[in-house]
Amino acid sequence: MKIPTAAGFVTLMLFCLVHAEICPLSCICKPLGEMKGWLVDCSSKGLKEVPALSVSTRKLYLQNNSMTTVRAGAFDNLRNLEEVNVSDNPWNCDCDILYLKLWLEDFSESSIANVICATPASNERKPLSQLSGNELDSCRKSLPIKCLDFFWRDLALITFAVLVLILTLCALRKHLRKIVLCV
Known part of the structure; x- marks a missing residue:
């Protein structure tokens, strides 16, 4: 059995540190080739919010979690993102979902097409893409x-x-x- 040298140990620690910075704890991350970024798969992990993500994230899978909303600015640093899936979450389609709606509309039509509202009852089972700001509960009240x-x-x-x-x-x-x- 070979005992790791100090240099080997430092290299291993740096790799773990870089990987931890790129990959959120409960997610699975895979490199997409040299200098092409990362695939971050956080699907079916029971997440209630979007984890901190690396700017090198290219593909992001957040489907089938417990997310009801996305905090404003959660995706703003993901400038290299090419693909995202946030479907099959119990989205609460009130005014707080407006950031996600606008971001997805700018990102791609196919990404927002599969986002279905779970609550409130007035928007249950409605696609988020078909709701206007006036149909999102509490948005009307904030613009009197x-x-x-x-x-x-x-x-x-x-x-x-x-x-x-x-x-x-x-x-x-x-x-x-x-x-x-x-x-």
Whole structure:
């Protein structure tokens, strides 16, 4: 039996450290060839949230977990991602799912096509791709201002600005008369 040298031990530790940085604990990661990134398979692991992922992730499988939402920004650093699967999760299609919806729409139509809502009851079994912001519970409540509200607010601001301008011109005019009379 050969005893590992210090250099061999350090190499092994570095490999484990790099692999741990690339591969989340409960996932299976496979290299996609030299300098081509990683396949990260986190499917069927009972995950409730997206794990921390390496920027070198190219293929990501998160299907068949217990995720109900995705925190905003969870996929923003994955610039090299080519494939993602988030289907078969009990998605809660309220306003908090809006980040995932918009991100998937930008990423690919096929990725969002298989995302089906589990809750709330009003969106149960509906594809996320077919829901608008108004159909996502609580999104409507966060946008209470209507166009008419903007009109009255803008009208008040414009009126105030015109009034200030008129008063400034009147004050300037009086001041200019004094200057002209002195000359």
